[in-house]
Amino acid sequence: MNFNGISVRILVRKDFGEYFDFCTEKLGLIPVWGDSSGPYASFAMRENEKPCIAIFVGKNTEIWKGYKQPPHTTSPDTIAAIITSSNFEEDYNKLKKQGVEFLDESQFVSGWEMLCVYFRDPEGNLFELNNGEI
Numbered sequence: 001m002n003f004n005g006i007s008v009r010i011l012v013r014k015d016f017g018e019y020f021d022f023c024t025e026k027l028g029l030i031p032v033w034g035d036s037s038g039p040y041a042s043f044a045m046r047e048n049e050k051p052c053i054a055i056f057v058g059k060n061t062e063i064w065k066g067y068k069q070p071p072h073t074t075s076p077d078t079i080a081a082i083i084t085s086s087n088f089e090e091d092y093n094k095l096k097k098q099g100v101e102f103l104d105e106s107q108f109v110s111g112w113e114m115l116c117v118y119f120r121d122p123e124g125n126l127f128e129l130n131n132g133e134i
Helices: 016-026 058-063 087-098
Strands: 003-005 008-012 030-033 042-043 053-057 082-083 107-109 114-121 125-130
Touching: 008 058, 016 030, 016 042, 016 053, 053 058, 082 087, 087 114, 087 125
Parallel strands: 008 053, 082 125
Antiparallel strands: 003 082, 030 042, 042 053, 107 114, 114 125
16 A cells, blocks of 8 residues: 555444454554454554554443443444545555445545545444545
8 A cells, every 4th residue: 555644543342353354454554463352453554663543442441531432323424534645546446456345436626636535444434545645
């Protein structure tokens, strides 16, 4: 992949192993810590880089003082993870080939002067791949 930057923290409420596989098999990220059994794992874009995504088993969030996890229901998007790419078309096509299902075809957004395309992860979170800056 030609990703320039991404940083996301995600609470996995459904299937931790499926989410781990999404990160490694479809996004091509490298596990830095943890494995598909959970309850925590982090991933980097390349070998010997700092993690860009960390995933947690959602029910383990009780350790965070004052945090109450909402029940899992369908809700409007409240977060979008932004992935910038130095070779948008190559990454877009590679993600398609890896089985990522996009919400629509890529589009040029004139107000932003960039190409964008959107997809969802196994938890339903919204991602944007673009050829701009974070």
